[in-house]
Amino acid sequence: MNEKIINGKECSKIIRQNLKERIKEIDxxxxxxxxxxxxxxxxxxxxxxxxxACTEVGIDFLEITFRDDVSEEVLxxxxxxxxxxxxxxxxxxxxxxxxxxxxxxxxxxxxxxKDVDGLTTTNIGKLNNSEVSIIPCTxxxxxxxxxxxxxxxxxxxVVIIGRSNLVGKPLxxxxxxxxxxxxxxxxxxxxxxxxTKNADIIICAVGHPNLINKDMVKENSIIIDVGINRLDxxxxxxxxxxxxxxxxxxxTPVPGGVGPMTVTNLLVNVVKCYEFQKN
Ligand code: NAP
Numbered sequence: 107m108n109e110k111i112i113n114g115k116e117c118s119k120i121i122r123q124n125l126k127e128r129i130k131e132i133d134x135x136x137x138x139x140x141x142x143x144x145x146x147x148x149x150x151x152x153x154x155x156x157x158x159a160c161t162e163v164g165i166d167f168l169e170i171t172f173r174d175d176v177s178e179e180v181l182x183x184x185x186x187x188x189x190x191x192x193x194x195x196x197x198x199x200x201x202x203x204x205x206x207x208x209x210x211x212x213x214x215x216x217x218x219x220k221d222v223d224g225l226t227t228t229n230i231g232k233l234n235n236s237e238v239s240i241i242p243c244t245x246x247x248x249x250x251x252x253x254x255x256x257x258x259x260x261x262x263x264v265v266i267i268g269r270s271n272l273v274g275k276p277l278x279x280x281x282x283x284x285x286x287x288x289x290x291x292x293x294x295x296x297x298x299x300x301x302t303k304n305a306d307i308i309i310c311a312v313g314h315p316n317l318i319n320k321d322m323v324k325e326n327s328i329i330i331d332v333g334i335n336r337l338d339x340x341x342x343x344x345x346x347x348x349x350x351x352x353x354x355x356x357x358t359p360v361p362g363g364v365g366p367m368t369v370t371n372l373l374v375n376v377v378k379c380y381e382f383q384k385n
Contacts, residue, residue: 144174196222247367259284268311
């Protein structure tokens with residue numbers, strides 16, 4: 107069974123090792139600044155793991171926190187200050203933001219050359235236009251895992267489930283670039299299994315445990331499970347792993363699949379931002 111597993115930890119380790127070497131060669135300290143608003147426990151955990159990963163590869167890390175009643179103006183001023191600070195390589199606003207803040211407006215204040223999450227309209231447009239851009243970390247991680255597992259994408263029928271800005275939408279451009287045929291499904295899709303049964307590759311990013319079972323997948327297909335669902339006693343993805351594992355050719359586990367790739371690509375994006383700014 108092990109040969110079927112696409113191991114995100116292993117893939118991530120290789121990328122981080124190469125990155126460490128690259129960072130050593132750079133004649134400047136790289137610095138990532140994360141802005142976190144409020145007391146959301148999950149956000150605190152995510153930011154901590156980003157900080158730890160930065161330290162591990164030699165990137166300076168600073169977390170700036172605000173109370174959840176912070177105004178848009180205060181956030182905008184802080185982001186502008188960081189945009190103009192030559193010592194800051196990358197800026198990340200940890201999502202979600204409180205409801206009174208216009209997330210899209212705030213994200214678009216970030217200089218696109220410091221936009222480590224790749225969520226500014228400029229970087230999204232560049233990606234869709236096949237220009238060099240900062241690519242959203244999870245979507246980039248999915249492509250890394252497909253390549254790491256020697257999965258050829260050309261002419262393959264790929265079904266993405268989930269159309270978020272973070273995962274599903276950037277994957278459309280990334281997969282088209284690899285000459286795959288792409289279908290994208292969402293909560294209003296009728297007969298999801300008609301799509302998935304014909305897919306050579308399924309990428310599932312929804313957040314519903316057991317959304318995909320063995321009756322919905324083709325023999326020897328490849329499954330990338332992006333979903334993270336926290337149940338009482340364990341974490342699982344969107345795909346019923348035990349049910350499908352004997353039918354498919356390759357599959358990512360949850361945890362240990364896409365998860366480690368997201369933070370790794372954040373580090374990759376800090377280096378890319380440095381290169382963007384240098385050129
Ligand atoms: P999101 O913004 O909530 O998007 C979920 C998507 O799933 C939406 O497009 C939604 O459709 C679609 N959907 C909901 N119910 C569906 C159904 N029954 N059938 C088909 N599609 C359905 O979520 P996200 O930020 O993309 O995250 C998705 C999942 O991936 C979550 O579990 C999240 O925790 C996980 N995630 C993991 C990582 C990682 O590092 N591994 C990173 C990011 C996200 P509509 O657009 O119609 O609402």
